[in-house]
Amino acid sequence: xxxxxxxxxxxxxxxxxxxxxxxxxxxxxxxxxxxxxxxxxxxxxxxxxxxxxxxxxxxxxxxxxxxxxxxxxxxxxxxxxxxxxxxxxxxxxxxxxxxxxxxxxxxxxxxxxxxx
Amino acid sequence: xxxxxxxxxxxxxxxxxxxxxxxxxxxxxxxxxxxxxxxxxxxxxxxxxxxxxxxxxxxxxxxxxxxxxxxxxxxxxxxxxxxxxxxxxxxxxxxxxxxxxxxxxxxxxxxx
Numbered sequence: 001x002x003x004x005x006x007x008x009x010x011x012x013x014x015x016x017x018x019x020x021x022x023x024x025x026x027x028x029x030x031x032x033x034x035x036x037x038x039x040x041x042x043x044x045x046x047x048x049x050x051x052x053x054x055x056x057x058x059x060x061x062x063x064x065x066x067x068x069x070x071x072x073x074x075x076x077x078x079x080x081x082x083x084x085x086x087x088x089x090x091x092x093x094x095x096x097x098x099x100x101x102x103x104x105x106x107x108x109x110x111x112x113x114x115x116x
Numbered sequence: 117x118x119x120x121x122x123x124x125x126x127x128x129x130x131x132x133x134x135x136x137x138x139x140x141x142x143x144x145x146x147x148x149x150x151x152x153x154x155x156x157x158x159x160x161x162x163x164x165x166x167x168x169x170x171x172x173x174x175x176x177x178x179x180x181x182x183x184x185x186x187x188x189x190x191x192x193x194x195x196x197x198x199x200x201x202x203x204x205x206x207x208x209x210x211x212x213x214x215x216x217x218x219x220x221x222x223x224x225x226x227x228x
Contacts, residue, residue, distance in 0.1 A: 004158075033215070042120075042203050042218035043159065055213045091158070102164035103147060103207040103214055109158050 002026065004108035006092050012114045018080035021111040024073070025094030031055075033105065034067055034077050035091040043091055049075060050097070079113075087115045118142045120204055120219030127225045128194055136189045136222045138204035146207040146214060148180050148187045153221075154200045162189070162202075191224075199226045 005024040013019050025032050030051050035043035046065065048055040052072040060067065064083070069075040079086055089112045093105040120140045128134040138148070147166040151159040163173050165180035165187060177190040191198055204219040 031213075035218075040221075042205075042221045045215060045217065048213070048215050050213060056215060093159075102161070103149060103216060104161040104164065105159075105216055107158040107160070 004092055004094055004106055006090075006108035006111050008111055009109065010112050010114075012116065013082055015084055015115050016081040018078065019082060019113060020076055020078045021090050021092075021113075023075045023077070023092030023108060025075075025092070026106055028096065029094035029106070030072070030097035031095050032069060032075050033093045034075070035093065037089045037091055037110070039088070046077070082113075082115045084115050087113055089113070118206065118208070118217045120206060120217065122202075122204060122219045122222045124220070125223045125225070127227060129227050130194055130196060132194050133190065133192050134194060134224065136191075136202050136204075136224070138187045138189075138219055140185050140187075140204070140206050140219070142185075142206050142208065142217070144208040145182070146209060148178070149205045149207060149216065150176075150178050150189045151203045151205060151218075152200050153203065159203065164207075194226050196226050196228065199224060 032049045034046045037043045047057040047060045047067045049069045052069050067077045089110040091110045093107045122138050149164045150162040153159040163178040170179045175192045180187045201221045201223050203221045205216040
């Protein structure tokens with residue numbers, strides 16, 4: 001079974017530029033999450049989708065961040081304009097709709113963003 | 117709000133036993149998970165506790181005390197490959213919309 005796919009793995013941009021990250025979850029996983037992980041910290045939840053609907057985006061800085069999952073499968077996270085403090089790894093995770101009892105999330109390798 | 121606290125770093129030697137603690141303050145608590153993350157890699161699931169007590173999975177065990185808002189991960193027979201960051205995470209809500217909030221992480225260094 002293929003895992004969660006993310007791209008690009010690495011991205012370097014200047015501040016005020018824009019960037020987009022793509023995630024393809026495990027096939028059949030209805031729930032998709034985007035996390036931001038700053039170096040030395042734990043992952044911070046940005047947004048949660050269930051199919052193509054947003055469940056929780058309370059921690060998403062909506063003035064500059066946006067995310068969509070139009071067909072309920074893959075998802076895109078965009079930052080525009082980027083700030084220095086957005087330098088982080090952006091992790092995508094997914095899980096099946098049915099609660100497994102463990103709440104296990106399956107993570108991708110992440111997209112590492114450096115803002116100069 | 118939600119908060120989870122872990123020690124920032126732990127050092128141990130190969131073959132030893134190490135315990136990584138996690139204290140949390142949350143509302144809507146459903147369970148406590150542990151994830152391992154090697155440098156530059158994806159977090160991977162290790163264990164989960166929904167009820168008080170000890171859960172054992174091979175060399176790893178995890179404990180939860182809901183009344184104390186406390187849990188720990190126990191790693192036995194440490195190996196060099198166990199050097200990684202370990203995160204506790206609380207599951208909020210038990211239904212289809214549940215989400216994971218992660219702790220600050222503990223960097224484990226295993227020395228020969």
